[in-house]
Amino acid sequence: MSFPENFVWGAAASSYQIEGGACDDGKGLSIWDMLCRQPGKIWSDNTGDIACDHYHKYDDDVQLMAQIGLKAYRLSISWPRVMPGGRGEINEKGLDFYDRLVDSLLKNNIEPWITLFHWDFPYTLYCRGGWLNRDSSEWFANYTKVVVDKLSDRVSHWITQNEPQCFIGLGHQTGEHAPGLKLGFADVLLAAHHSLLAHGKAVQGIRTYARTKPLIGTALAGVVKTPFKNSYAEIEAARQCMFAITMRDCWNNTWFADPIVLGRYPADGLKLFEEFIPEIKNGDMETICQPLDFYGVNIYTGQTVLAAENGSCAPAPHSESPPLTAMEWEVKPEALYWGGRFLYERYGLPVVVTENGMANCDWIHSDGKVHDPQRIDFHTRYLCECSRLIDEGVPCNGYFLWSVMDNFEWAQGYKQKFGIIYVDFDTGKRTLKDSAFWYSDVIRSNGRCLNNSL
Secondary structure, eight states: OOOOOOOEEEEOOOOOOHHHOHHHHHGOOBBHHHHHHTTTTGGGGGSSTTTHHHOOOOOOOOHHHHHHHSHHHHHHHHHHHHHHTTSSSSHHHHHHHHHHHHHHHHHHHEEEEEEEEEOOOOHHHTTTGGSSSHHHHHHHHHHHHHHHHHTTOOOOOOEEOHHHHHHHHHIIIIOOTOOOOOOOOOOOOOOHHHHHHHHHHHHHHHHHHHHOEEEEEEEOOOEEEEEEESSHHHHHHHHHHOOOSSSSSSSSSHHHHIIIISSSSSSSHHTTTGGGGOOOTHHHHHOOOOOOSOOOEEEOEEEEEEEOTTTTTTEOOSSSSBOOOOOOOOOOOOHHHHHHHHHHHHHOEEEEEEEEEBOOOOOOTTTTOOOOHHHHHHHHHHHHHHHHHHHHOOOOEEEEEEOOOOOOGGGTTTBBOOOOOEETTOOOEEEHHHHHHHHHHHTTOOOTTGGGGG
């Protein structure tokens, strides 16, 4: 097992999940600030008001990242911290925070990968219609320019949006996430279309204004199907199933990826969604489809399928007691291999695993340490599949472990722990878990130490 010498070993987090400082230094409210005020929406009524207090402890946190040996850190920018009203006035104190954070990362030889939008939409703009307003794509383009003007002299890696399947589907259709809406499907698709326009305009803005040569991608949720058997029929069935749209929801790959990379909505989605599709104006698809440098994908689990008699696919038989994470997501290492392979074959872009991780049952043990062998085993198995992907010729250029530290896990609050750094949310104290020391060895050996696990 081996990884390329220039392979990017990273970890990730997002602004609302770790920063805290909800109203500090002129920051505006986000839709997540408002959802957390609604009783019963978040586990135990947790909020992100303080979270990991990364806003005040960022330099110490970067030192921990350096101790682990991270080569890259995927962070996100809080739109309302930079522009409290979402447009117009710039909050220089908020922008300076990211300026200092980038400098701290670079000082410690950690490459910043910036995600422009990881779900904390400005509340003021939500009150003007949010993603339902076509102007949202212009709002996002203007915000992008502000960030690029400030940071692109030192930042070259950019991700426009994180998981539109979730911030549109869970935020606007099922109501589990902010802004907590349960819209009709026509409005869901309208919001999705505007978010795709925002992506395209952001890519245009980065390429226009960046002061160093940019490498740009997005981070889509990987809805992965894996074959039951390693046969041609089973593989083709899994491929077909992975790129099919069969339900009137957002949980698929192609409704978002096809416009971004191929410049068109998928035919099966157009047929299934026909009566709900919003107006697509002249030039929209050309705006959405901008040249990208990599396909970022977040992969946690997958579904195994088998070939059906009619040439389609069907769910494969499964164990009565499958291995599950604390989120009750099935441990499915082969999802990283098949997901990466199928996405590369369809879209032709180098793959970057922008998130992969597991929620575990973690606490500080009586010896003062945090032992998380399940997480080590989880990542070992998934990284073995990542190596297999690379060995078979798929350009997979990086891996970002989710997450660098325990944080506010959206509707799950502080219940679920994904980090390799344990955070005591009462005191703010950080403790490196066993998995952090393990990941340090993986990075130092460029993955060669994984051979000892085979």
